[in-house]
Structure formats: C-alpha cells, structure tokens
Amino acid sequence: MAIKLENVAIAVRDLDAAIAFFTDLGLTVVGRDTVSGEWTDTAVGLDGNHAKIAMLQTPDGQGRLELFEYIHPAAIETEPTLPNEIGMHRxxxxxxxxxxxxxxxxxxxxxxxxxxxxxxxxxxxxxxxxxxxxxxxxxxxxxxx
Incomplete structure (x- = not known):
C-alpha cells in the first residue's frame, strides 16, 4: 500500500489572521472554501459541521497546511499546547x-x-x-x- 502525507490540519480562532501569518512566512493559499453538509458531518464526525477552510502550500509544493475556523459547532477554546504535552504537538x-x-x-x-x-x-x-x-x-x- 502506498502512503503519503496529504496535509496537517489546524483549527484556528481567526482564519484570516492565521492565513496572514503563514503567507508572510512564505506559504501560498491554494484554495479557500466554506464547507458544510452531510459529507462533512460524516467525515469529521460532528453534526451540523460548518467551517471556513483554507489550504496553504509550501513553496516547494511538498508540504500542505489546512487551516479551518468553525462556524458551527462553536469552537472550543483550550489552553495552548505545551511542548511536553501528549497529542498534536507542532x-x-x-x-x-x-x-x-x-x-x-x-x-x-x-x-x-x-x-x-x-x-x-x-x-x-x-x-x-x-x-x-x-x-x-x-x-x-x-x-x-
């Protein structure tokens, strides 16, 4: 079975601010959309899933970062991840x-x-x-x- 990393996705509280940060670092936006409906509910596992998304790409074309801002359900604020916490790191x-x-x-x-x-x-x-x-x-x- 062939496998490749497609992208890393990160929920953000302000999509435009996150896009500005990463594009200033050199990534480019390859697409933006607002997604909702049964297919997103199924894929993500949240009823009523509705989000603004943006796909960014590194200049070499090899790395992609998907940023998303939830419209519904409401985003849940948590404390920022610490370097020694288990889970998605950086x-x-x-x-x-x-x-x-x-x-x-x-x-x-x-x-x-x-x-x-x-x-x-x-x-x-x-x-x-x-x-x-x-x-x-x-x-x-x-x-x-």
Missing amino acids: VAFSVDDIDAALAIAAKHGCHPLRGVANYQDIYKLTYVRGPSGILVMLAQELQRN
Whole structure:
C-alpha cells in the first residue's frame, strides 16, 4: 500500500489572521472554501459541521497546511499546547533565514518561547507561539565548511 502525507490540519480562532501569518512566512493559499453538509458531518464526525477552510502550500509544493475556523459547532477554546504535552504537538518549517522569519513572526505578535538554539552547529531553531496558540518550529540549516 502506498502512503503519503496529504496535509496537517489546524483549527484556528481567526482564519484570516492565521492565513496572514503563514503567507508572510512564505506559504501560498491554494484554495479557500466554506464547507458544510452531510459529507462533512460524516467525515469529521460532528453534526451540523460548518467551517471556513483554507489550504496553504509550501513553496516547494511538498508540504500542505489546512487551516479551518468553525462556524458551527462553536469552537472550543483550550489552553495552548505545551511542548511536553501528549497529542498534536507542532508544525515545523525549514527556513533559509531564521532571523528574517522571526521578524515576520514578530509582526504578528509571535515570539520565541525562550530563544533561538543551536543544535550541534547543524541547525538554529526555535519554537514560536503562532496564531491561535499554535506551536510553530522554525529551523535554519547551518552551512558546513
């Protein structure tokens, strides 16, 4: 059986704000829609499911991120995920300039949880708290001489 990762989906409280954050980082919107009806109730497992959705794609075309904002049932606010919690953890992106990526994140009020780390001179990386409390890892591969 062949398998490939199709996308990672994240519920957000403000779809437009989340789109702005991720498109500023370099993703592009490949589609937007409002979905509802029996097929969404069945697929998602929620009666009366109604949501605004957007599919974003990385510049290399390999990674996709689906963002959705619930219209019905009402979204349930929870505490933001902590790095050591079980369950869906974070979305990670490779960037060619972590300082530029952090400047973009800062325009959206998103800052590193603690700072930028150096992993064995292979990567500079950090976690930022993105829109709707999403943990976003940014990693820049360091050039080796």
